[in-house]
Amino acid sequence: MQDANKNINQEINLTAKDLLKRRAIIKCTPDQTLAQALAALNRTHDAAFIFDSNDKYLGVINPYISVFKSRHPGDTKIANILFKPPQLTLDSYVWDVAKLMMDLKIYFLPVFAENGDFAGVVSVNRLFDALAKRDDIVKQINLDTKSEVRTIKEDANLDYTYNLMRDARVSRLPVVDVRGRLVGIVTRFDIQAVFSEPMKNRSWAPRIGEKSSYLSQPLRNYYHKMVVTAPVSATALQIISLILDKQVGSVVIIDKNRVPVGIVSIYDLLRAVGKLRPQVEGDMNVKVADDFANKAQLEEILDKFYSKMDRFNPVRKIRFVLDTKRNAAGVPSRYSTHMMLTLRSGRQYIAKVMDYDWKKAVRKTVDKLRKQLTA
Structure with missing residues (x-):
C-alpha cells in the first residue's frame, strides 16, 4: 500500500522544493514589536519570519494567531509571542503543504533542509501558480462554488x-x-x-454599559x-x-x-x-510483553498521537516497544519505552523513557517526540 502511495506521489512530482522562495522574505528581529511586524504584512494569513542577530531562524509572527486568536497588544515584543510551525521539508508533497497552510491558517511557511537548516519559504501564491500550470492536478480538485454564505x-x-x-x-x-x-x-x-x-490604557472588553468609540x-x-x-x-x-x-x-x-x-x-x-493526498493505512507496530494487559489502551494513546502528527508531519511508520522491568518477586516495577517515528520525508525521530507507571512512560515518550518535531 505504501509503495502504491509512493508511486502516486512520484507521478504528481510536485514538492515544497518546487515552490521554494529564498529571497524577498519578510524578516523581523525578536526585539521588534508586534505592531512593527504587522506593518510589513498585508493579510491576516501572512507571516513575518523571525531571525536573531546571527541570522538563525526563531519562528514566525502571524496576524491571525497574534491578534485575532491571542489578542496581543501592538507593543508586545515579538520574542514573547513568536510561533514555531511544524516543519515542512524540501520533500513535502504539494497536498501536505496545502493541508498545513489550511490547518494553521498561515499561508507563508518555513521549509527546512534534511540537516534542519532553514531552506526558504513556501507561499500560497507560489503553490497556486504551480497548480495553475499542472492540469493533471487541477482537474482533480473538487470545489463547491455554491454554499451558505454569511453577509x-x-x-x-x-x-x-x-x-x-x-x-x-x-x-x-x-x-x-x-x-x-x-x-x-x-x-x-x-x-x-x-x-x-x-x-497600555485600553481594555479589550469595555465595562458593562460603556461603548468604546x-x-x-x-x-x-x-x-x-x-x-x-x-x-x-x-x-x-x-x-x-x-x-x-x-x-x-x-x-x-x-x-x-x-x-x-x-x-x-x-x-x-x-x-x-x-484532500488530493492519497489515502493509505498507517503503519504502526507495537511490541509489549505477552502478559501486558493494557495493550488496547496503549494502542489507543498511540493512535491519537499518530492522527495528530500525521495532520502536520505525514507519518510513514511508528515502531513502539514497551519493556516491563520486574522486581525479585516478579512483579512489574518499572517500564521502559523506545519509540521510533519515521516521516514520509525519510526523517526519523527517536525517544526513550523510563518510569514506574506505564501510562506516564508512554505519554512522556510521546511528548518527547512532539517536542522534537516542533523544535
Missing part, C-alpha cells in the same frame, strides 16, 4: 462586524445593500489596525467596494487564476442579480488540494 449590511458598525466574524468563524464577509445585492467585502485584516494599536466606527470606513466575483459555473482553475491575477484572498460567487450565493477563499482551495 453583512453596509450600515453595520465595526463592533458588530468583528463579533460576527468571530462568532461565525469566518475571515471575510460580503457586504450587501438593503436588497441583498453585493456592494463590497470586508476582511479581518481590514479592521485589524484598530486591534493592533498599543493598548473605536468599536462604534462605521463599517463603510473599512470595507472594499471593488470585489472579485465569479458565476456558479466557475472552475477551480478559473478561480485560482482570479486569485492570482487580482491578488485577492477570495472570490464571491454571485447570481444574475449580484446576490452572493457562495464564496470561495484561499482556505477552501487549500482544503480541496489537501
